[in-house]
Amino acid sequence: MGENLAGNRLYRNDGDGTFTDVTDDAFADGLVGVWGFQPAFVDMDGDLYPELLIAADFESSRYFVNNRDGTFTDQTGPSGTGLDDNGMGQTVGDFDNNGLFDWYVTSVHLENPPKGHNIGNMLYMSLGNHTYQEMSVKASVNDGGWGWGTVAVDLDNDAWVDIVEVNGRPAGQWLNERGKLFYNNRNGTFDEIAEAAGFDHLDEGRTIVTLDADNDGDQDLVVFTNNGPLHYYENQTQPSGAWLRITLDTANNPLLAPNGFGSHVTATVGKNTYHRYLNASPSYLGTSEWVVHFGLGETDIVHELRIVWSRGYVSILNDVPVNQNIQIQAPRLADLSADGMVGRSDLQMMLDRWGTVTNSSQLVADINNDGTVGAADLLMLLADWG
Numbered sequence: 001m002g003e004n005l006a007g008n009r010l011y012r013n014d015g016d017g018t019f020t021d022v023t024d025d026a027f028a029d030g031l032v033g034v035w036g037f038q039p040a041f042v043d044m045d046g047d048l049y050p051e052l053l054i055a056a057d058f059e060s061s062r063y064f065v066n067n068r069d070g071t072f073t074d075q076t077g078p079s080g081t082g083l084d085d086n087g088m089g090q091t092v093g094d095f096d097n098n099g100l101f102d103w104y105v106t107s108v109h110l111e112n113p114p115k116g117h118n119i120g121n122m123l124y125m126s127l128g129n130h131t132y133q134e135m136s137v138k139a140s141v142n143d144g145g146w147g148w149g150t151v152a153v154d155l156d157n158d159a160w161v162d163i164v165e166v167n168g169r170p171a172g173q174w175l176n177e178r179g180k181l182f183y184n185n186r187n188g189t190f191d192e193i194a195e196a197a198g199f200d201h202l203d204e205g206r207t208i209v210t211l212d213a214d215n216d217g218d219q220d221l222v223v224f225t226n227n228g229p230l231h232y233y234e235n236q237t238q239p240s241g242a243w244l245r246i247t248l249d250t251a252n253n254p255l256l257a258p259n260g261f262g263s264h265v266t267a268t269v270g271k272n273t274y275h276r277y278l279n280a281s282p283s284y285l286g287t288s289e290w291v292v293h294f295g296l297g298e299t300d301i302v303h304e305l306r307i308v309w310s311r312g313y314v315s316i317l318n319d320v321p322v323n324q325n326i327q328i329q330a331p332r333l334a335d336l337s338a339d340g341m342v343g344r345s346d347l348q349m350m351l352d353r354w355g356t357v358t359n360s361s362q363l364v365a366d367i368n369n370d371g372t373v374g375a376a377d378l379l380m381l382l383a384d385w386g
Helices: 344-352 360-365 375-383
Strands: 011-013 019-021 035-042 051-057 062-066 072-074 090-093 102-105 122-128 131-134 147-153 162-167 180-184 190-192 205-211 220-225 231-233 242-249 264-269 272-277 292-297 301-308 314-321 324-329
Touching: 035 090, 051 090, 090 147, 147 220, 162 205, 242 301, 264 292, 272 292, 314 324, 344 360, 344 375
Parallel strands: 147 205, 242 324
Antiparallel strands: 011 019, 035 051, 051 062, 062 072, 090 102, 102 122, 122 131, 147 162, 162 180, 180 190, 205 220, 220 231, 242 292, 264 272, 264 301, 301 314
């Protein structure tokens, strides 16, 4: 453990109720100079190893790529991120429905910024392979006042993710500035419709989270105010499209995080596939309901619902009716094929992945989690046969 405990820290869960500070080992520079406000772990490249995204103040937001060995590499510059001057809140979503997760970071918008400064919120649209194009001005989501918490959420269930943020600063150009609701126009741009939608928060907003408080299939909003009251906004959008809400139960698999944290869920309707990542959407000092929510537009069935669990198990449900809450149980430890039983298919998968774990496809077969697919895993699989 490093002697200097100041600043951002990464604590590894040792699985026995204790944690170990691994900051100095995981990051070459120990996160020096990062004025962190809100981190998020998200698997941005689909390799099962989540990246670490940090919204941070004073031009210090960071994009760290997971090296799959307990360490991270700072790819902020090469990735095209970290352009925000005062990163505070953040959210991740597939805003253009191309199957790649994008990153939105809130910051401070100035009417007359100093020359050379990147003012306001930043929208980093993924180009794949850990590269991004900043599109906030073109997309009309740059001016968020003095931005804080933000969420990516499909408010009208049209299958396109919108952005909501809260802001607040009791001075100057930010005094009594309304929260922002950026409606996705489905063409790379957004319209700010907070006033028309009744999202009238004018206090010093800090945190915003989503949940379905009235269990009617659309996502409601809760805003936390600095030294002020909580605000609840019931979603009454009309018309509203079809929806599906999914909770994940991992109680029967000790190698999966509770509630399916880190799962990548896709819903395919005809030729369209929509992507969600379950990490409770850390906003700023708050997280949302542990639910995967899909708005699905005009449809009555999801042709394929696919869950890629954080260890690589893949559960597939076909022809799922819409407009319902469903709970999906994770495969048990030795059910590598996620077909509900432990048998020949699982044995073959284990043999195909035999040896030292060097890539993410082997994780599912390392059922004793020792870094090797070997005899110990085989014995555990045979003990759970049937």
